[in-house]
Amino acid sequence: MQQNRNIVYSVVVPLYNEELVIEESYKRLKKVMDAASEAYEIIFVNDGSSDRTREKAENICGEDENIKLVNFSRNFGHQPAITAGMRVSSGEAVVVIDADLQDPPEVILKMIEKWKDGYDVVYGKRFQRKGESFFKKFTAGAFYRILKSMTSIDIPVDTGDFRLIDRRVCDVLNSLPEKNRYVRGLVSWIGYRQTYVEFVRQERFAGDTKYPLKKMFKLAFDGITSFSYKPLIFSGYLGGISFFIGIIMLIVNFIKAAANGLNPVNFQFVISIDLIMFGIVLSCMGIIGQYIGRIFDESRGRPNYIIESIIGKRGEQKKI
Ligand code: UDP
Numbered sequence: 001m002q003q004n005r006n007i008v009y010s011v012v013v014p015l016y017n018e019e020l021v022i023e024e025s026y027k028r029l030k031k032v033m034d035a036a037s038e039a040y041e042i043i044f045v046n047d048g049s050s051d052r053t054r055e056k057a058e059n060i061c062g063e064d065e066n067i068k069l070v071n072f073s074r075n076f077g078h079q080p081a082i083t084a085g086m087r088v089s090s091g092e093a094v095v096v097i098d099a100d101l102q103d104p105p106e107v108i109l110k111m112i113e114k115w116k117d118g119y120d121v122v123y124g125k126r127f128q129r130k131g132e133s134f135f136k137k138f139t140a141g142a143f144y145r146i147l148k149s150m151t152s153i154d155i156p157v158d159t160g161d162f163r164l165i166d167r168r169v170c171d172v173l174n175s176l177p178e179k180n181r182y183v184r185g186l187v188s189w190i191g192y193r194q195t196y197v198e199f200v201r202q203e204r205f206a207g208d209t210k211y212p213l214k215k216m217f218k219l220a221f222d223g224i225t226s227f228s229y230k231p232l233i234f235s236g237y238l239g240g241i242s243f244f245i246g247i248i249m250l251i252v253n254f255i256k257a258a259a260n261g262l263n264p265v266n267f268q269f270v271i272s273i274d275l276i277m278f279g280i281v282l283s284c285m286g287i288i289g290q291y292i293g294r295i296f297d298e299s300r301g302r303p304n305y306i307i308e309s310i311i312g313k314r315g316e317q318k319k320i
Pocket residue numbers: 013014015016017018047075076077078081097098099100102208209210211
């Protein structure tokens with residue numbers, strides 16, 4: 001990738017079926033970035049959208065030379081999309097922001113101020129979330145806290161991927177080969193001088209969330225398995241405890257049966273023990289499976305996204 005060092009700010013925007021928001025998002029971002037009054041690029045990463053996102057993004061590209069569009073060959077997911085955007089970026093500071101205007105673009109100016117004060121990472125901390133369901137807020141809040149309690153790295157709570165990172169942090173991030181990336185965790189892991197700005201997470205401008213439960217689970221498991229062994233340790237404990245309970249119940253049953261002159265092998269008892277044991281073994285295997293699956297992903301060495309084309313400088317196309 002050709003590096004253009006004159007660009008000061010790169011703004012990475014992942015897009016998956018965002019035809020309803022892309023134009024408004026572009027307008028707001030442009031206004032903010034013009035106000036920053038230094039050379040910038042906005043990198044749209046079209047994550048295999050099946051609606052008219054690509055067409056609309058190409059139109060914007062054709063009119064504005066500050067826009068680049070990266071097209072994936074299919075939907076790879078939010079984390080691969082922001083990873084690709086960062087790899088393509090060349091700014092001295094790189095900002096990642098959602099397309100749906102839940103992260104207000106105006107906050108970028110505050111992030112830039114902090115960056116100019118010498119911080120390498122400025123993340124956006126949501127101190128309020130508007131227009132999201134109780135379920136989403138509850139599960140997100142619980143997840144961030146569980147993850148924090150499980151890891152030794154200080155991953156800030158209530159923080160998404162909306163953040164500004166310095167080029168040197170971006171370069172380190174780009175050099176990390178791991179596949180199932182939990183980008184916000186990796187940024188914390190990298191270190192350097194980090195700070196935050198608080199903001200109110202807004203309602204989605206239009207359309208529905210592109211993060212259904214399945215994708216949320218995937219992200220949660222990526223976060224936990226990337227940064228903690230505790231679930232594996234926990235599954236070991238669970239096995240130990242259940243083994244111990246089983247032994248005690250067996251002894252008690254034998255003593256009781258001997259005292260009353262009954263047959264110790266009682267059908268209901270055997271079935272219930274069986275179910276408990278089976279449940280514990282399977283859930284432990286599930287946890288182990290989450291890790292093994294990821295080890296498998298890494299060992300195959302497949303890329304975590306495929307770029308089909310990059311469009312920049314007023315619509316000029318580069319097929320990859
Ligand atoms: N997104 C993406 N690929 C996906 C899912 C989402 O690029 O597979 C983008 C989406 O277009 C948006 C951002 O990731 O810009 C966050 O998604 P969304 O707003 O739907 O998530 P939520 O805010 O509901 O958690």
